[in-house]
Amino acid sequence: MFPETWQFNIANHINNFVNWLLDTFAVFFDGLSSVVLNLLMNIHSALDAIPWWIIILTIALFAWFVSRSIVTVTILAILPVFIGLFGLWPLAMETLAIILTAVVIALIIGIPIGVLMAEFKPIEAIIRPILDAMQTMPSFVYLIPALMFFGLGKVPGVLATVIYSTPPVMRLTCLGLNQVPSEVEEAALAYGATRWQLLKEARLPLAMPSILAGVNQTTMMALAMVVIASMIGAGGLGYEVLISINRVNVGRGFEAGISVVILAIVIDRLTQGFAKRFEPPTT
């Protein structure tokens, strides 16, 4: 038995500290919260307002643009219909809205930081270990800081998703820029490119396939996290899964689970196809 007198709890201190932070920086947290909520609500009400068949038509068109294959288009257009058949369409739109919000924020943060990491080695030296550490943490843990500052609800759900899904796009942006062939960079410099021109004209376009692979990864991570974030009240399909687990309702959980998988397949195929479009042409 561990001696009881040795016990030392920091839980209270942390709670006090967080309360202090919340009081002191109330403006910042409220502001951030309302920005995120606004973005989310706009995206969500837009998705809700669009009739289901237009969404499927859009998916089909997009699928045609990235794949030019009738089979792919058919599969990607039919799969979402099942979500509707299960009666989960509104929940799926809710989940999609959270994913889109989180991905937009993750890209706005992630791509510039990835570029900075590639351009300035000291920044990379600081950020890379943080990303490595983040990767080893279980995804549950990301709920804690979000919970800490924003309580329960959709906003912490979105922010936990952002934290969890930003690293891949940062890493792949940095990787893509570092992999640009040195001959091309050298030639651009030899013709009098400034550092900014080198980045804009040569490095970024050549890193595009890698950056878009990062977008794809970030989106998939966001989807995975959104299901877990239902535990702090993010809602959507994840919440349906959570309820099914609590009530040991296997069938209902299966329907929700399949819907998540369908969402994942459609998003993955579309973003991956989009990434392929950006590879340098050989013909």
Added chain:
Amino acid sequence: MSSAIEVSDLWKIYQNGKQQLPLDDVEKLEQLKESGEIVIAVREVSFNVEPGEVFVVMGLSGSGKSTLIRCLLRLVEPTRGSIIINENDVTSMNQKDLTFFRRQEASMIFQHYGLLPHRTVIDNVAFGLKLKGISKEERYSKAREMLDTVGLQGWEEYYPGSLSGGMRQRVGIARALVADPPVLLMDEPFSGLDPLIRREMQDELVKLQQSMNKTIFFVTHDLDEGMTLGDRMAVMKDGKFVQVGKPEEVLADPADDYVARFVQDKKKQIEMADKERSKKDEELSRNVS
């Protein structure tokens, strides 16, 4: 008139750490080199190239010729020495002047082309003009003209990935010429091409040079190429110029064993060709008589 390129006492030393190098103490440098702490890529190189001259630097791989040509544009930062190109002191320029200089005064052609794979042929040719901020119309019309000159009309909208090596290098040459710089730096431009195409490109370069009259600094490991193109040539070994002179002089009077071995085959070829010719001449005269 002053020289187009004036290089004096140029050194490039690669080192592991950041310690001060004893540049004036050759013995110490030798010791550091032996212990593997530094690599001397270019040492004590001085030369002048006159306007309109084709100056060839020849050497085997690892002799420092690629480092030397990169020093001229400061793509590689020289350790010591001075480079003056068209009265611009390249070594003392700040970043801004250097960028301007690279756009205006000297263009480089690379062995591996260095084309942008995501841009069309015409955009690649117009690349330097775009960096200068020239309008799309003007740079396209100039680029189109240059593509005609190098024989690539009709290929404007293709991507480099679909072109053969020879055609890619034509794009590289067009890109270099489009800004009309007085100096061309060519780093083994034809080494990656198959022999027939190489020959063709060399002939075309000679033809082009007759009308353009640029100052050309040409790096190669191919003696034939050097002899065909060069007004003067330098033979480089371990970062040093071991001999500088007209191709015939180098051939006739090699400065040391290294150069002698370099030109040996070529000499044999010439002797053989001479013998053939004199044999034919004899036969001819016998037949006549």
